[in-house]
Amino acid sequence: MESFDQIKKDFDFTPKDEERLKQLKPVMEKYLDEYINELYDFIFRLPKAKQYLKNEEIINRHKKKLKEWYLDLFSGVYDERYFEKLHKVGEVHDSLGVPTHYINASFNFTRRFFIRKINEEFGYSRERNLYVESVGKILDINLDVFTKSYIEEEISRYMEFSRLEKKLIKAAKRFKDFLDLALLVSLIFISFFVIGLLGFDVYKFVIGEVHFEEGIIATLGSLLILWAVVELMGEEIKHLKGGGFALTAFLGVALAAVIRKILIASLSPEDTKKLLAYGIILLIIGIVYYLLNKNVKKGD
Ligand code: HEM
Known part of the structure; x- marks a missing residue:
């Protein structure tokens, strides 16, 4: 995996973006429960979601982890530990066989949810555009690291085979x-x-x-x-x-x-x-x- 600094550079993710995400934290915290409920409605419309989120225990644990992930997203701290955590989330989804397509679709839902809330809070202003930009960057970085850990898992499994x-x-x-x-x-x-x-x-x-x-x-x-x-x-x-x-x-x-x-x-x-x-x-x-x-x- 590239260094976390390089990933930030590649996505043009600057300290200003970090600052803006931190500013958004108190605003977005209000919508945490609404996000989890709507995301779950969305996930359970995916045809085979129940195959992975198969019982109350797993669902409750997943909801708890999702909440942590959501709060981390607006923490303003995106250091090596943050990136390691993301990498692990990708590995967990991969080891359970959750299709990348489901993760991509859930991220698309998440992006639409965030933009809707930012629009409601800030109207159509320059401030709103900057927030949307920073949220877009951090979501794309998340998805990039999630998907990369999937690919790395696949490659490492394949590399273990002889010619x-x-x-x-x-x-x-x-x-x-x-x-x-x-x-x-x-x-x-x-x-x-x-x-x-x-x-x-x-x-x-x-x-x-x-x-x-x-x-x-x-x-x-x-x-x-x-x-x-x-x-x-x-x-x-x-x-x-x-x-x-x-x-x-x-x-x-x-x-x-x-x-x-x-x-x-x-x-x-x-x-x-x-x-x-x-x-x-x-x-x-x-x-x-x-x-x-x-x-x-x-x-x-
Ligand atoms: C926005 C999209 C998603 C995010 C941000 C997300 C986030 C997470 C996080 C943070 C974990 C904990 C990983 C760990 O233990 O370190 C996790 C685990 C898991 N995720 Fe997701 N997830 C997403 C979508 C999905 C989807 C679409 C499915 C299945 C349909 C799914 C199924 C699971 C399962 C089964 C686990 C393991 C739960 C357990 O037994 O502890 N996730 N996810």
């Missing part, structure tokens, strides 16, 4: 990308077969090879599978674009296939044993689907 390990990691990543693409191509192929199955069901229905009721049910079953395959392709595309992968989409296809079988078997009175077996399979997949979905929602 052979690094090559293996790269090769494995390329192979994984290839497999992802192969999966998508296979899904495209399969969707053609499912369309074929749908067409075959319609054909059998139209030429009267199957009973009217059976024809409609088989067609609906094929449509259900087609819908599930489309969902699965959607998930795989999201995954290729860098998102996660919903295992539940795979189970959705299995559910659709078993439901189709049940619908068809239900029309034949001789197939009671088959129907019972399908029922049990459906129940098991259904339970796994429910449990997985419950966990995904908890994670959100």
Whole structure:
């Protein structure tokens, strides 16, 4: 990490900025609780915030630490200790896996909050512009140090690997990308077969090879599978674009296939044993689907 003096220089952060932030302290202290409440409303609108701030104990500790951070921001003292503290905050977020995107978004919220309050307090004046400038600098410095400690953590973890390990990691990543693409191509192929199955069901229905009721049910079953395959392709595309992968989409296809079988078997009175077996399979997949979905929602 650069020396804290160099960081201040790079951001053109002068003793005048330090003085202005100190002057702002009594003004901004009034808004501390309002800031914490609004920031928390904002953070909990981020889709996976609960994954990190998962219980009352962590939330209370975080709120306490946020208050300290807020007061330090307007303390007027930005020495080596201050910078070390910031660096540690970055490391803590990184070690918990909090996405940098969430930190950037929260900082953007913080900047808007501060500007709103300064505008309310000082109106549109030269004084207000200078305060906004100094607040902007200290927030950017904070974000810079937070993000840098993330990158340093990532680099140091990577540097620990030997050259052979690094090559293996790269090769494995390329192979994984290839497999992802192969999966998508296979899904495209399969969707053609499912369309074929749908067409075959319609054909059998139209030429009267199957009973009217059976024809409609088989067609609906094929449509259900087609819908599930489309969902699965959607998930795989999201995954290729860098998102996660919903295992539940795979189970959705299995559910659709078993439901189709049940619908068809239900029309034949001789197939009671088959129907019972399908029922049990459906129940098991259904339970796994429910449990997985419950966990995904908890994670959100
Ligand atoms: C304005 C943005 C934020 C600031 C200024 C901030 C500040 C802090 C500070 C000062 C700490 C204490 C670090 C230490 O122990 O030294 C901390 C910890 C933590 N932060 Fe943040 N944070 C921010 C955003 C977020 C967001 C968006 C999340 C998650 C969605 C998050 C999750 C956490 C968690 C889980 C901890 C550890 C709490 C514990 O168990 O002690 N923070 N944060």
